[in-house]
Amino acid sequence: MNERSLRLLEFDEIRSRVASRALSEEAAQLILADLPSLDSQKVLSLKNLVVEIYNKYNLLAEEPRESLPTIGPVLEKLRIEGSSLDLDEAYALGLFIQRGRHFIQWLRVSDRDKQEEGPLLSILNSIPDCTPVETELFKILDRDGNLRDLPELREIRNRLQNLHKELDLVTSRYTNSEESRKMLQSEVPSQRDGRIVLAVKANFKGRIKGIVHEVSSTGQTIFVEPEDIIEKNNEIVFQEQRLAAEIVRILRELTSRIAVHRDEFLQFHSQIIYLESLRARSRYSWESHGV
Template sequence: MDKSSIEMLEFPRVRERLANYTSFPAGRDLALSLQPVSDAEWVNLLLKQSAEARRLISVRPDFHIAESYDVREDVIRAQKGATLDTETLLKVMKTVTACRLARNGLSKMVGDLPALWGIVQEISVLAQVEGEIGKCVSPTGDILDSASPQLAEVRWRMRDTRRQLQDRLGTIVKSKKGQDMLQEQLITERNGRYVLPVKVESKRDLKGIVHDVSNTGATVFIEPLETVETGNELRQYEVQERQEIERILAVLSASVGASAEDIISNIGALARLDVALAKAYYAGKTRAVEPEIAGGTEGKERVLKLVNARHPLLKGEAIPLSV
């Protein structure tokens, strides 16, 4: 079919309507790229997928594609050695999980939905990728202590060192001297160091390092000399934590990169399932009827016969047309 005929039939607008029923970006992109098909065998398969999708959502209205993302470009970057951040790794994990759930869900209905099963049976279950990311990254994108024994240990040391710092500073705050020289009875931070807010006229009463001065100049933020060494230890542990997190992200990214081809293939299959479901929802919305594709006679041109047909974009009670 030539481009002008496609435009005249408003096929691009129909594609846009269809795309609105998809669940994730890869499915939407696939819906928007659809073109008319003339091969009878391929047409019959697509119609069968749509019909089975309508049957699926009628008997399993709770069936849906779980939270998914089009992370194909990200996994290609990982395949080339890039380190992915936690947000991207979570998207990869959720997409891999959605693929597994879709495959598992339809595996129980193979006999009833063979065409849909033909789509998802291509999906590879990537339990290692899914499990590794889930073990290391929290739902909010933080690296968990369980990510590695080294990370768990350095974080324990950080907590213990921070407690020691706060205890020592707390002793100063509660002392008579502290009550006299502090602007407020609290411990705060400046430039990643624990400091005390000292009245400017009392700054000589507390030996230490000045890290900041208030806008009014009335308060200086001093790290007491007696806590500097412990503060340095805390900074060292923070550096070790950061390095270990970077190592963990690199390992997780390498795992994703090693499975890049499978992830890309899975997303393609999930997108095809998404479009089949979108067609089912759109068909229900427009009260569409599945056409019959006759076998035809060799040597004779196929004939298109429309019976009480309505354009899907027409609103209200459109007058049906038979051709």
């Protein structure tokens, strides 16, 4: 089919409209990369699949309209031995599996009593079950993508919470003391490089012993980390580094456990994206009262 025919048929415009119905950027790109086919058998097969999904809009309960995160780069990362997913990547993978499963359930509803396996049911039956991996991911992450309150993290977080309370108590001795308060430019502690410091008036330099982190541009204020705060700050930094290292370990071990299922992910991913491209076509047809 030549370019003039495609323009007359408004092919590019309609293809873009169809792609906009996709709930996945990857499915939208698949649609946008599609070109007209002169293979009548291929066209008929595609049409039959789209019609099957189209008919479900009149037969089924409300369609799950959940966006599917892009996970192609995540699957590529799993190919690399020793790699580790970050929180966002692990969450995207978990969401894709969960929402893909909801999509499959919706497509299956009206086919449960069918005696013969049609083209759509055939695709659905060939999709691997990634539910165990979804379960594994959401043991570590909550449904909002945050790390759960795992025992190995709870101890460190509790220690950090107590340290911050102790630090607040120490700083309050300066801000609540009449003698110390007159030396302060502000009664609200500041932070420099993640460490709590006090804003001390320059003319009281040396009265509060500690490390000077910074001097204001006017020279009127110096930011001092008092000696009795240094130890608390050091302990907080240490515990924060422990927490970060523990999170890295948890994600590395999680990645190792799920990476063995990468081939199943690849199949699940490609088939869900293909089905989503079919749904976008059927959705456009349904909305425009097409055939």
